[in-house]
Amino acid sequence: MALAVPANNSNVILPPPPQNPPTIDNVGRARRYEANMTILQLQRGTLANAPTDAECGLVAQYSLAVAAKNAPASELQCMCYISHISCVDAAPAWFHGALQAALDPILQEVQGLRGDVQMLRGEVGAMRRDLVILDNRSKGDGLRVPFAAVCNGAGNLPEPNLGLPALTNITVLNTLTQGQAAGWYQHYFPGGPANQSKAAMVNQIARYIGYSAAL
Known part of the structure; x- marks a missing residue:
């Protein structure tokens, strides 16, 4: 079932209805629609027809739904799990493996950066000592x-x-x-x-x- 684009009373142009499943272009248009609504929402008090919180909330839900339906099944599963992680007693086995695989290169990079920082600290300390001696x-x-x-x-x-x-x-x-x-x-x-x-x-x-x- 195709997603319906929520209307607004702020004269913000609606994006065309997304395909089923949504394309990456549909995701971009939904995000732009959400951004335009947010910009007007921030002008509440100075703009007569600024969107309400409820209108912006519906558009935000729509944008997330378009992105979720566009995502591959494995990514969607991760997204759903992370968004509801506080309600889950224990992480499923697949999540630990996927998370570790994603974190390993990041952790290796962090370890390398720590080594570089330690080396730089040593070099700076030696330079300071040499300056004092001079x-x-x-x-x-x-x-x-x-x-x-x-x-x-x-x-x-x-x-x-x-x-x-x-x-x-x-x-x-x-x-x-x-x-x-x-x-x-x-x-x-x-x-x-x-x-x-x-x-x-x-x-x-x-x-x-x-x-x-x-x-």
Whole structure:
């Protein structure tokens, strides 16, 4: 049975009756009819013959019906199930497979994007660290303008509970205790040899944060 085009009192031109089953052109005309009615509905209060909510509702139902009758049976089944999903206790077996097949490429794309974002974050972090190091190199011994804090390769500063002093100038570097030097060394060079002298560790720490003169 062919679908009847609902009339209106707003002088909106009706589309021709759809074929049975409707063609894709019929779907487009129905959607355009619905859009035209919606545009006039939004002018209620300024337009004397603006369509009522009931008229727009009938046109919306008509547009959906045309699209539904045009859709292949499998797609229509999915549409009907999704539209009534809240009334169904359990999804049928066919729906899970169809949904998974549709979601798999999307999920793969999302995973790829996550990897790209993580890589970009790492690159941005490395660039920021390099800029801080370059800036520290311009500060000489850090006594007039203190060195800025430099993150390690993971983008972190030491945990506050370690009690390591901020490496703001050459004086701080020269007065690090053996334990403090070891703490900073392990922060910047995790897994590095632990049996180095304090002087060797301090020199490597100083170069890492941008101080290149001999200590």
